[in-house]
Amino acid sequence: MAMATPPPPPVQTTVNVPAAPDVKFRCTEQRGWSNPTGEVLRMLAEGVWVAERAFMPSPSAPDIGGKTTIIKLSSGTLFVHNPLLLTPDLAAALAALGSVSHVVSASMAHHGYMSQWLAAYPNATGLAPPGLAAKCPSIPLSAELGDTPHPDLAADFDQVYVSSVPAFSEVVFFHRSSGTLLITDLLMRIGGKREGVALGSRVIGAVFRGPVRLATRTVLAKDKAAFREQIRRIAAWDSKRMVMAHGTVVEGNVQAALLEWFPFL
DSSP states (O other), X not given: OOOOOOOOOOOOOOOOOOOOOOOSSXXXXXXXXXXXXXXXXXXXXXXXXEEEEEEESSTTSOOOOEEEEEEEOTTSOEEEESOOOOOHHHHHHHHHHXXXXXXXXXXXXXXXXXXXXXHHOTTSEEEEOTTHHHHOTTSOOOEEOOSSOOTTTTTTEEXXXXXXXXXXXXXXXXXXXXXXXXXXXXXXBOOOGGGTOOHHHHHHHHHIIIIIHHHIIIIIOSSHHHHHHHHHHHHTSOOSEEEESSBOOEESOHHHHHHHHOTTO
């Protein structure tokens, strides 16, 4: 017997944006290399947008960029990946696109604004990786992510739970119709001087390309064989672009970017 398709969440026409939460990092709308156009939403492909932010891990740290990705699902509602600072302008832009149905923190370290978003969109389904509900019991999560897509998302996404790196407990998403790969902490690719990236940000990018990249696969990956298998499953997708929580969007040649970061591929 065919399963009935669940009804979409009620359309939320009015959004009351709560005050920004008190977080350890800074996230702003200022224009710069990490927000090059200054747009509230920048369209990457049909049904795919990014809200770009300057993101400083601490008040004195350089900007490493932050991206919230919004994807219109086949149901017509909106999937929000890596929610960062929600502002009235962003809420108005989203309302023009559809109703927010899913808000996803895909890594253990990207939950700072989840409560703000879920308070603004109380009908949305809050999804997070294994371990985050116990770490942050105050966030009103609806379900836990894993290797199998949530039933609401199965028509649109493939995903891999990178369980081999428990420090991140990251779930990587692939939006099939647009070929968009969504990565949170497993990979951070900051551009160079040619892209207008500030010196301090380029230094942080070099640290991530060097010791952090090495540590991810040698120290943080607790099961090396499982790590290689999980990354190979991600690389097998026909990705046309890669959007990372931090860094510059990769358009085309995603396989080369993955190979640069994971040389065992």
